[in-house]
Amino acid sequence: MFSISLDSVKEGKVVKVLDIYGGWGIRQRLSCLGIHPGDLITVKKSGIIHGPILISIHGNHIALGRGIARKILVEEVE
Amino acid sequence: MKIALMGQPNCGKSTIFNHVAGYKAVTSNFPGKTVKYTQTKFKLFGETVELIDLPGTYSLTSFDLAELEARNYLFREKVDMVINVLDASLLGRSLELTLQLLELKLPMVLCLNMIDEAERKGIRINIEKLSSILGIPVVAVIALKGKGIEKLFTQAYNTAKDKPRGKTLSFSKDIEEIISQLSTELKNENVEIYPKLPIRFLALKYLEEDKFFIEDLIKNYPDFLKRVKYFQNVIQETRGRPSDVVISSERHYLSMHLYESVVVITDPQTSLRDNLDNILMHPLFGYISLGLIFYFFFNLIFGVGKVVEEPLLDYFYRLISLIEKSINPDTLLFSIISGIIQGLAGGVAIVLPYLFPFLFGLAILEDLGYLPRVAFLLDVFLHKIGLHGKAIIPFILGYGCTVPAIMATRILESERDRFITSVLATMIPCAARMTIIFALVAFYISPKAALAIYILNLIVIIISGRILSRILPEITPGMILEIPAYHIPSLKVVLAKTWLRMKEFIFVAWPLLILGSSLLSLLNYYQIDDLVNYIFSPLTRLLGLPLVVGTTLIFGVLRKELSMLMLFQALGTTEVIKVMSPTQIMTFTIFIVFYIPCVATIAVLWREIGGKMTLFALAFTFILAIMLATITRFTY
Numbered sequence: 001m002f003s004i005s006l007d008s009v010k011e012g013k014v015v016k017v018l019d020i021y022g023g024w025g026i027r028q029r030l031s032c033l034g035i036h037p038g039d040l041i042t043v044k045k046s047g048i049i050h051g052p053i054l055i056s057i058h059g060n061h062i063a064l065g066r067g068i069a070r071k072i073l074v075e076e077v078e
Numbered sequence: 079m080k081i082a083l084m085g086q087p088n089c090g091k092s093t094i095f096n097h098v099a100g101y102k103a104v105t106s107n108f109p110g111k112t113v114k115y116t117q118t119k120f121k122l123f124g125e126t127v128e129l130i131d132l133p134g135t136y137s138l139t140s141f142d143l144a145e146l147e148a149r150n151y152l153f154r155e156k157v158d159m160v161i162n163v164l165d166a167s168l169l170g171r172s173l174e175l176t177l178q179l180l181e182l183k184l185p186m187v188l189c190l191n192m193i194d195e196a197e198r199k200g201i202r203i204n205i206e207k208l209s210s211i212l213g214i215p216v217v218a219v220i221a222l223k224g225k226g227i228e229k230l231f232t233q234a235y236n237t238a239k240d241k242p243r244g245k246t247l248s249f250s251k252d253i254e255e256i257i258s259q260l261s262t263e264l265k266n267e268n269v270e271i272y273p274k275l276p277i278r279f280l281a282l283k284y285l286e287e288d289k290f291f292i293e294d295l296i297k298n299y300p301d302f303l304k305r306v307k308y309f310q311n312v313i314q315e316t317r318g319r320p321s322d323v324v325i326s327s328e329r330h331y332l333s334m335h336l337y338e339s340v341v342v343i344t345d346p347q348t349s350l351r352d353n354l355d356n357i358l359m360h361p362l363f364g365y366i367s368l369g370l371i372f373y374f375f376f377n378l379i380f381g382v383g384k385v386v387e388e389p390l391l392d393y394f395y396r397l398i399s400l401i402e403k404s405i406n407p408d409t410l411l412f413s414i415i416s417g418i419i420q421g422l423a424g425g426v427a428i429v430l431p432y433l434f435p436f437l438f439g440l441a442i443l444e445d446l447g448y449l450p451r452v453a454f455l456l457d458v459f460l461h462k463i464g465l466h467g468k469a470i471i472p473f474i475l476g477y478g479c480t481v482p483a484i485m486a487t488r489i490l491e492s493e494r495d496r497f498i499t500s501v502l503a504t505m506i507p508c509a510a511r512m513t514i515i516f517a518l519v520a521f522y523i524s525p526k527a528a529l530a531i532y533i534l535n536l537i538v539i540i541i542s543g544r545i546l547s548r549i550l551p552e553i554t555p556g557m558i559l560e561i562p563a564y565h566i567p568s569l570k571v572v573l574a575k576t577w578l579r580m581k582e583f584i585f586v587a588w589p590l591l592i593l594g595s596s597l598l599s600l601l602n603y604y605q606i607d608d609l610v611n612y613i614f615s616p617l618t619r620l621l622g623l624p625l626v627v628g629t630t631l632i633f634g635v636l637r638k639e640l641s642m643l644m645l646f647q648a649l650g651t652t653e654v655i656k657v658m659s660p661t662q663i664m665t666f667t668i669f670i671v672f673y674i675p676c677v678a679t680i681a682v683l684w685r686e687i688g689g690k691m692t693l694f695a696l697a698f699t700f701i702l703a704i705m706l707a708t709i710t711r712f713t714y
């Protein structure tokens with residue numbers, strides 16, 4: 001299993017969060033929405049080029065800008 | 079007794095609040111619309127209760143101004159009771175805030191709202207068990223239908239009397255060890271920020287590297303910072319992650335564990351959301367739908383407005399000509415009476431027919447939960463003007479009224495983004511300016527011309543955005559936005575919200591309008607308006623407008639609609655097309671749309687972005703208005 005950043009994951013794939021780069025602010029923000037290392041994320045929509053992505057986590061949908069998604073390191077499961 | 083409603087954004091706090099207060103706080107289906115707190119008083123068992131609806135906050139570690147407001151209120155004020163409202167359909171995540179609130183050791187009741195949504199998702203919650211684990215009462219509520227609210231407040235009242243404090247759940251042993259060591263040192267040093275904050279809570283805030291708390295520490299207890307860093311390092315070394323991540327992961331683990339032990343998951347009903355989002359958030363159909371929705375919206379406003387405006391205006395004409403027959407038109411009395419009637423007519427016949435369908439439609443879009451989807455679709459484009467998707471929410475609200483739009487910029491994380499968004503939001507034609515565009519341009523020229531103004535306006539905003547983000551080059555933090563489930567809007571709520579927003583026009587703007595209109599009659603009667611018009615003549619000449627338009631521009635700063643209504647008054651007719659050419663109407667409208675925002679907007683700008691920036695915004699929009707209007711004069 002190799003790790004990639006969340007913005008390069010294809011639509012419909014389930015991934016596991018490995019690490020979150022980025023400062024305190026981003027870490028805390030993501031943690032509030034339930035995104036922590038170890039959590040499972042489903043990528044629902046990967047917007048048009050450089051657009052945001054839509055993920056589903058713990059039954060909730062969240063839009064993440066590309067820049068943010070790039071800072072989330074994940075690995076594919078299955 | 080003081081009861082505060084606290085919960086994560088979009089959990090239904092305001093809906094509960096409104097159930098008690100009557101429709102006072104605006105509710106909508108997107109995170110972050112309550113940006114300042116609303117209060118109300120009511121009687122409960124003969125006692126006066128003050129109920130406070132605090133802005134939604136994801137956690138007690140705060141990032142944006144709205145969240146900070148909620149948190150500091152709780153720290154600062156003496157609150158007898160906290161009602162922690164949770165979206166039951168998002169129980170796992172919502173419990174994280176609950177755990178933090180419990181650390182505050184305030185009397186608390188848990189309100190599991192949106193039980194209907196949870197059931198739809200197949201989530202069944204064992205309420206007794208949850209209550210016994212947390213040591214506080216838990217009440218199930220469906221706020222939208224008013225179910226369980228009475229029980230909630232009865233429970234809150236009784237609990238406030240007994241003052242139980244709930245239980246704090248423990249983290250892993252090693253972390254608890256560090257918390258208790260740090261707590262002991264804090265106690266010995268007498269470190270405190272707000273006198274009533276429990277030591278354990280304080281210790282956690284330091285370990286989480288909460289900016290506000292750390293800054294206070296640096297200021298008041300500079301020597302102690304070393305100790306905090308020491309404990310943070312211990313955690314970092316043993317766990318291999320920064321201590322703030324460790325603490326939030328611990329809390330996450332606790333709430334997930336709690337969630338699993340109180341919830342039974344059954345099969346969810348197929349959700350409307352996925353199917354609808356497959357279209358509305360689709361990379362191609364999403365944009366097509368967006369265009370169609372707004373095009374339909376535009377036509378709806380014009381359709382309704384035009385049908386109502388014509389017969390109503392006719393009615394008022396006849397009224398005035400009737401009066402002309404009975405009172406001599408050259409007397410002061412006639413001037414005043416016709417001024418009042420013009421003011422009344424302006425409100426009923428010209429503003430309301432467009433205002434109502436607009437606000438009604440906006441309320442439906444808001445409650446449906448469409449706005450966050452628009453943010454998703456437009457994020458890419460907003461990056462081009464140096465902002466990100468969330469900025470679209472203030473922008474859309476700006477089409478309603480600029481004041482709440484500027485307030486809503488508080489949901490943006492960076493000060494620069496707030497500034498740029500505020501300035502751009504003042505240029506968006508609010509409902510008042512919309513009535514001018516519709517009642518003058520669409521009505522007398524053509525709906526296409528009105529649409530053209532909106533498009534021109536967008537282009538100008540985009541260009542201005544690019545200029546501003548060039549002047550302030552800073553990378554926007556990027557969008558993190560929850561996309562809530564769709565809610566079927568309830569007619570009652572939509573109407574109540576529309577009414578709440580119309581009240582602003584009916585009780586503030588309209589009296590002003592009637593007053594202004596009679597004042598103008600007086601000025602006219604004593605021929606003082608000539609002087610004002612003379613002062614403004616360089617501007618009106620430049621724009622090629624009739625000189626009498628001068629006075630109306632002053633009124634526009636009070637309220638934008640006033641400009642148009644005063645225009646009728648100044649021209650002495652509502653049939654503008656007889657005295658002004660289409661070019662003049664177009665020039666006038668474009669000038670009004672862009673130039674200096676109304677006083678209410680200036681006041682809120684001043685408060686939100688400061689005096690200097692406000693003056694900058696005023697100068698910027700004024701110069702822009704003159705340029706655009708001059709161009710229109712010579713090209714249209």
Ligand SMILES: Nc1nc2c(ncn2[C@@H]2O[C@H](COP(=O)(O)OP(=O)(O)O)[C@@H](O)[C@H]2O)c(=O)[nH]1
Pocket residue numbers: 085086087088089090091092093094104105106107108109110111112134191192193194195219220221222223445446565571
């Ligand atoms: N299905 C359902 N929807 C609700 C319930 N309570 C509130 N809502 C809706 O949820 C959305 C958010 O509510 P609001 O009161 O604005 O949330 P706030 O941000 O916490 O103040 C609105 O669209 C409400 O109509 C409920 O019990 N059930």
